[in-house]
Amino acid sequence: MNTFHPPFLNEVRRRIGLKKYKNVKQFVVQHLYPDTLRLLLLLHEYIPISVVVSISYSGSDEVIEALRNKGIKVVTPDFDTLDTVIINELKNCFKACETEKHQLLIHEVGGYTIRILHEFFDTYLHHVIGAVEVTKQGVWEARKLKKLKIPQLNCAETKLKEIEGKMVGESVVASLDYILRDIGYAMVGRKACVFGYGWVGSGVAHSLRARGMAVTVYDTDVIKLVEAAVNGFQVLKSTSDVGTYSVIIGASGTLSISKNVIDGASSRCFLVSGSSKDKEIDLTYLKSQQKETRAIHRHINNHILKDGRQILLVNEGYPVNFTGSSVPDEIVEFLFAELIILIKVLLEETPSPGIYPLDKELEKIPATVWLEMR
Numbered sequence: 001m002n003t004f005h006p007p008f009l010n011e012v013r014r015r016i017g018l019k020k021y022k023n024v025k026q027f028v029v030q031h032l033y034p035d036t037l038r039l040l041l042l043l044h045e046y047i048p049i050s051v052v053v054s055i056s057y058s059g060s061d062e063v064i065e066a067l068r069n070k071g072i073k074v075v076t077p078d079f080d081t082l083d084t085v086i087i088n089e090l091k092n093c094f095k096a097c098e099t100e101k102h103q104l105l106i107h108e109v110g111g112y113t114i115r116i117l118h119e120f121f122d123t124y125l126h127h128v129i130g131a132v133e134v135t136k137q138g139v140w141e142a143r144k145l146k147k148l149k150i151p152q153l154n155c156a157e158t159k160l161k162e163i164e165g166k167m168v169g170e171s172v173v174a175s176l177d178y179i180l181r182d183i184g185y186a187m188v189g190r191k192a193c194v195f196g197y198g199w200v201g202s203g204v205a206h207s208l209r210a211r212g213m214a215v216t217v218y219d220t221d222v223i224k225l226v227e228a229a230v231n232g233f234q235v236l237k238s239t240s241d242v243g244t245y246s247v248i249i250g251a252s253g254t255l256s257i258s259k260n261v262i263d264g265a266s267s268r269c270f271l272v273s274g275s276s277k278d279k280e281i282d283l284t285y286l287k288s289q290q291k292e293t294r295a296i297h298r299h300i301n302n303h304i305l306k307d308g309r310q311i312l313l314v315n316e317g318y319p320v321n322f323t324g325s326s327v328p329d330e331i332v333e334f335l336f337a338e339l340i341i342l343i344k345v346l347l348e349e350t351p352s353p354g355i356y357p358l359d360k361e362l363e364k365i366p367a368t369v370w371l372e373m374r
């Protein structure tokens with residue numbers, strides 16, 4: 001483990017006075033990186049971890065091994081079996097809750113478990129204290145439920161998360177640039193189109209511009225389009241009018257690179273996701289149009305379509321920044337510090353079912369510690 005990094009998380013834990021909680025265990029669904037390792041090892045001392053389910057399109061073998069060396073169970077499903085594995089692990093955990101008389105705290109990114117709990121485990125929900133969540137996707141999953149039956153505390157929409165969003169956008173572009181340089185391709189002087197001008201997308205757009213690309217933006221929210229225009233970006237009028245772009249990046253958190261966009265894209269256009277899972281690009285449609293696929297780099301597949309166009313799909317449609325070093329750990333740790341605070345609030349205040357953002361005043365704690373320890 002990287003010992004170069006200051007013990008920022010532990011200092012936040014100390015300042016808020018997180019203590020050991022008896023009779024509570026964590027059920028974790030996380031990306032497994034060195035920063036997550038530090039978070040999990042720290043939290044495990046206070047709220048033991050029953051199992052960590054790794055999100056398959058991200059993560060490192062070293063982190064998995066380090067967790068297992070500490071006696072923490074880690075399961076590593078591929079993305080297609082993630083739901084099934086979460087269901088099986090929840091069953092095991094609920095059995096343990098009944099025999100060992102403890103409760104379960106859900107600690108996750110992406111809202112997988114909160115959805116599954118409501119779909120399959122209605123009669124076991126009394127064993128669940130609640131969930132803590134880092135991502136907007138996870139909050140969106142909770143909002144989609146007809147009736148939320150547990151509290152979900154989140155740091156998905158905090159000011160520090162917004163700051164991280166910009167850095168995510170920058171990491172998306174840096175990762176893409178790194179891959180494109182490998183195949184001798186220069187971004188500079190070419191045209192790019194970004195779908196979604198939110199926290200991540202605006203970071204993507206600014207970073208593309210900083211690399212010398214002419215950037216156009218599309219968003220379903222007209223106010224965001226005004227913001228993009230005022231920030232000096234061209235605005236896309238129609239989603240099918242994308243024939244002049246060399247790079248199309250989706251950062252909307254939903255399917256934005258749709259059939260329309262794929263049909264309108266020029267040959268040798270790169271399609272890239274900067275959001276989450278494999279949501280951003282209509283991969284089913286892309287595959288239905290292809291004659292054959294050839295790998296031209298370990299992170300780029302050339303989809304040769306029946307109409308002769310070549311569409312270059314990056315990282316199989318998963319976020320490009322998961323191919324290597326992404327947002328620097330010290331930035332991601334803002335959010336992990338917020339998550340530690342959420343855990344304390346959940347365990348000590350036991351809120352009723354609902355969605356709760358982190359209190360603005362509490363957000364000042366990690367911000368202060370971060371500035372002091374940098």
Ligand SMILES: NC(=O)c1ccc[n+]([C@@H]2O[C@H](COP(=O)([O-])OP(=O)(O)OC[C@H]3O[C@@H](n4cnc5c(N)ncnc54)[C@H](O)[C@@H]3O)[C@@H](O)[C@H]2O)c1
Pocket residue numbers: 135136137165168195196197198199200201218219220221224251252253254255256274275276319321326
């Ligand atoms: N890859 C990563 O490391 C990483 C890190 C953080 C967040 N994310 C993910 O990135 C996504 C975006 O996050 P955010 O914080 O920027 O969200 P956001 O809500 O700030 O921005 C999303 C924007 O997309 C727009 N939008 C929605 N549907 C659209 C569509 N069909 N076409 C074009 N625009 C559309 C929305 O109006 C909004 O402006 C989320 O899925 C989030 O979970 C990824």
